[in-house]
Amino acid sequence: MFRLLSLALTLWLTIPAVAVAQSLQDILQTHNEEVLNPGRQSVSVVLDDLIASGLPQALPFLEAWRDREIVQRSTDGLFFRAAEAGGTITLTDLDTAEVVGTSVSAELTESRPNGGVRRAIGDALVQFQLSDPDISRRQAAVDAIARSMDASQLAPLAASIAAEPDPDLKEVKTRLAGMLGALFAETQEARIAAIEALSGDLSVDVRAVLNTILATSPGVAVSVPEGANIAQVLVVGTDLSATDAYTRLVAAELAPALIPNNAIRDALVANIDGGMVGGLPVASLDTDAARATAYDTLAAAGTVAPRVTAEQQAEAVAAHTFYLQYAEPDPVITDAARFALDAIETKVALSQTVDLGLDALSLASIYFLAAIGLAITFGVMGVINMAHGEFIMMGAYTGFVVQQFVPDYTLSIIIALPLAFAITFGAGVTMERLVIRHLYHRPLETLLATFGISIALQQLAKNIFGTQARPLTSPEWLDGALVFNDVIAISYIRIAIFVLALLFLALILFVLKRTRLGLEVRAVTQNPGMAASMGINPDRINMLTFGLGSGIAGIAGVAIGLYAKVTSEMGADYIVQSFMTVVVGGVGNVWGTLAGASLIGFLQKGIEWLNPSNTLAAQTYMILFIILFIQFRPKGIVALKGRAAAD
């Protein structure tokens, strides 16, 4: 029938002019009997004619027919679409879709297509929808097929491809037809050709199709059945535990069921007789062994089913063969599908590795951004700034506040970046002047004083902005992701953060190596006393360095806020990571921070990949690794040498 349909469809598509003269009512009158009492066979005649007519009103008619809304008026034998509302029945003309009047049920005969007929109408509808002039209906039909693939859809879908005007949808249809072909094509050659055509495709639905072909069901028999398409014969002990094997035997009704402990208990409880059960007093049955003895006594008396002993279990398992059987009977097809799937999975694994690398790279750039400011203050001044995370938070909130005033997201980010730098630079310089300056010789106390500032700032932010997370919306051109194939994709925000990290690396290297300020900073780092006697003002340098480090934290805050939520606690989330980045990388060196961030980023992603369900465990293992790492390189990856390395 489907061949007929597709043939008819092709005819209709090629010679539409023939059909225009007819009306729908005429066709229906020609097939009066088939419309009124459709049968599984007779309906195809009507459907063929309807399709051949090419009438646009055929589609709503088919829907109405399927939904049992078609009636025949006994006075003149005309067909109408009926709608009942409040006892009166409204009749609608099938050709013009205009209401022609009302009627009563006595003079109407309903057409009542049965289930099989309705399915046939539904298939014809798919065909109509697939060739509908409205692209959204065609799209919906294709989506419906993709959701639930069925053998009957293959022919209409394949037939509709050639005439598909939209190139994108045409491609989707071709792909879908390929998948349907792999599953349902009629000849072996056609299916194998379709399977081979799929093998370059990494998408999840193609893999699902191939896995459907390769679906297996477990089987058990005394010997492997002849002619079955066996995927694997399972070896008890390696592929399958003896317990599971016996469970399968029981499920296949090849062995008696085991009596579990609670069944023994229930059986004993049911047979308690005057404080005794199975010849033993009830009070003594507080071990499994005693219960088993009592149960065996009951079994010997024939009261309950006997227990299956371990030997019986082993014998039963040994006497049978366990195997996995393909649902697909043809081994040639399963082999082809296996080959195609293996090829796809190799490619997927490769792509996943690349994708993981990209993920790790973007995580590393986030860590780098968060830690580089800290590396400057810690490295140059030996000052542990516990409030560094709060500077990140201040930067992010600056971005949020700017967005409240500047609705254009692109513009607001452009304003927020320098503003965040300015604000946190100011905060850093203020903090350095008021607090840290007085504590240069007491590094541990700096740690605690800055921690005091940190909790104060955190609580202030909470008081001002509330505890709920605030959004920092990224500009539209940063939405979406750069997609390489079905597995490798990286969002534009992550790319932007990566680029930002690179920019900062270049900027800081430039400032430190090519400017007067950088020269003085490096001089103060190496030997403050000597630098001072050379006319450098260490106070000023310390102040500017601290401001610079804090300002960078502010910009990092805007960047981090773009992809994570802005909360008053976001700084605390990054502070320990940042410290570890700096310490692992090696203090006082930009390259060290880069190395530390890369190491931690890649390590964290690597551990997450090994144990994907558990980010907490990944973090735990990573911290343990870092603790061990510090044992072997206490000064980090890139350690300073010479005098500058002295504590």
Next chain:
Amino acid sequence: MRKTFISQNPSVLWFILALAIFTVVVTILSEVTGIGLISTSFVKTLGKTLCLCLVAIAMDVVWGYCGILSLGHFAFFGIGGYAVGMWLMYARTEGIVIESLAGQPLPPTPQEISDAIGNQIFGVVGSSEFPLIWGFADSLFLQLLMVILVPGLLALVFGWLAFRSRVTGVYLSILTQAMTLALALYLFQNDSGLRGNNGLSGLQNIPGYEDTSQAVISIVFFIASAIALAAGYIFFAWIVSGKMGSVVKGIRDNEARVRFLGYHVESYKLFIFTTTAVVAGIAGALYYPQAGIINPGEIAPIASIYLAVWVAIGGRGRLYGAAIGAAFVSLLSSWFTGGGAPNINLGFYVIQWTDWWLVLLGFSFVAVTLFFPKGIGGLFDLLVRKQQ
């Protein structure tokens, strides 16, 4: 002339005396004697505060005397709490389970009891299997041993690794903080075997004393905490006053010089680090039965930093300073955050202390670090100097 221990450390006598008077007064005023001026819940708060004082003293020894700013001592405190909490929870659940199974027609087998307890305890994290670390949970003695052994061994291994490779100063602080974070993150997992972020609960019910009122139990724990604090105080005062104390203080002031004098600096540091960790564990084991619940949030790095804050505000390098700092800040903190402090109406804005207390604490902490490096304990110096 050889001075006696007490004459060298007059503060020990004063501290013990004050603590004894405080304990007696609180006991008399509690609900146990019928006077009831101090409610049971406040007795618990005071008992918990004494435990915090004990861990603060330990912190003071490791930081104020030995110069190691450990940001991980609250982890040891938490481990002590978990160790004792495992027994409390197991024994109590066992009692409940045996009682509920007693009504069954057949006496329960050991396996059935164990399964039922496992279901009760671990049902909340979707499991009923007993993890390996609960192997000793049925024995009070072994779990009490764990209170000492687990923090001790962890501190020993960690300290050995860290001191051996000469990790000092802020690096060590960050490393200890990383250790705390790792432990907290580990405990937050549901499959850590310690009920994930649910933690252990119902610890205020002591198995075997179901009929004893909470008023009595709270006083018993209060007195036990006071005794532990007194013992810890004497122990640490003894350690830091002898020859060993001098070496330890020398390490704080100039580690290299002490090493050049021929002392094995690492051993001293390791001893101090481990001992204080054990004391922290004991303090935790006394604290959590009074708190009633322990969860991984208690071990988060911030708790250890607060510990350092208490010691700094109380005054480093003097044991009574640490105890005063811990008591002062933690009681003040619960007064402010518990809504005890009156709100201040500025006309245009109402300062609610529940919101602003942390801001005040943060800035006053900066002020103490900057202007009163000796902390509250420094006030006693003024007192003593005036008398002379």
